[in-house]
Amino acid sequence: MSQETEKEIQNNQEENTSEDVESVKNLTEETAVEASEETPEETPEETPEETSEDTSEDTKEDTENADKEKEKEKDKPFWRDILEMFIYFVAVFLLAFLIVTFVGQRTVVDGSSMSPTLSDKDNLIVDKISYRFTDPKRFDVVVFPYQHAKRTFYIKRIIGLPGETVQIDPEGNIYIDGQILDEDYGAETILNPGRADVPITLGPDEYFVMGDNRNNSSDSRDYMVGNINRKDLVGRAFVRIYPFKDFCIIKHGEE
Numbered sequence: 001m002s003q004e005t006e007k008e009i010q011n012n013q014e015e016n017t018s019e020d021v022e023s024v025k026n027l028t029e030e031t032a033v034e035a036s037e038e039t040p041e042e043t044p045e046e047t048p049e050e051t052s053e054d055t056s057e058d059t060k061e062d063t064e065n066a067d068k069e070k071e072k073e074k075d076k077p078f079w080r081d082i083l084e085m086f087i088y089f090v091a092v093f094l095l096a097f098l099i100v101t102f103v104g105q106r107t108v109v110d111g112s113s114m115s116p117t118l119s120d121k122d123n124l125i126v127d128k129i130s131y132r133f134t135d136p137k138r139f140d141v142v143v144f145p146y147q148h149a150k151r152t153f154y155i156k157r158i159i160g161l162p163g164e165t166v167q168i169d170p171e172g173n174i175y176i177d178g179q180i181l182d183e184d185y186g187a188e189t190i191l192n193p194g195r196a197d198v199p200i201t202l203g204p205d206e207y208f209v210m211g212d213n214r215n216n217s218s219d220s221r222d223y224m225v226g227n228i229n230r231k232d233l234v235g236r237a238f239v240r241i242y243p244f245k246d247f248c249i250i251k252h253g254e255e
Helices: 003-038 048-075 078-103
Strands: 104-108 123-127 141-145 153-160 165-168 174-176 206-210 235-242
Antiparallel strands (some): 104 123, 123 235, 141 153, 153 206, 165 174
């Protein structure tokens, strides 16, 4: 074989090799394009870094708000604190005054005139509102001021009602309008009828009161106490709060 023939064959082989490479290259590019077209677009998701940034921003805003509130507190004048405190104490005092004046108050029993129902040093809450809506009833345990001593109050039980006639006979029986009173609050038989040894007719707003310890009680039988006017009744005993072991609602007769 001649040299020219060998060169021609070699050139043909190189051209074929080049064409094969070009063909493979084109096929690869087409495949890549098709793969790109077939791949669906995906929606990007939030990354943890973005969430972390949002949380950080919220925390920063909260901190800034807290700082602003602190600055406002620092800027508030001192006199406003005093004024707010003054208003608070006035409100508490006013509330306590209204409760003590119109609703109830604490009372301590001094002496044994209401024994065995109440004892010395018993602490009571007096109901001051009931008599604003209802009339006192027989056997109610009531509190009223002693007219001959300042800041002194008596606690007794109502026996006679307005318009009734009360009398106590030598045997210690209590009569209401000529009829013996059926009651068992007295600790013992009455020995001293006092001014009730004769009939006592009560006025339209008057009450006859007695202690349950009948022979050791200064009450309506005594001229120094006498009949009690409705306007002088502070209220009725409601509950015994001390001693704790004797805590109870005070019993009133006609309930």
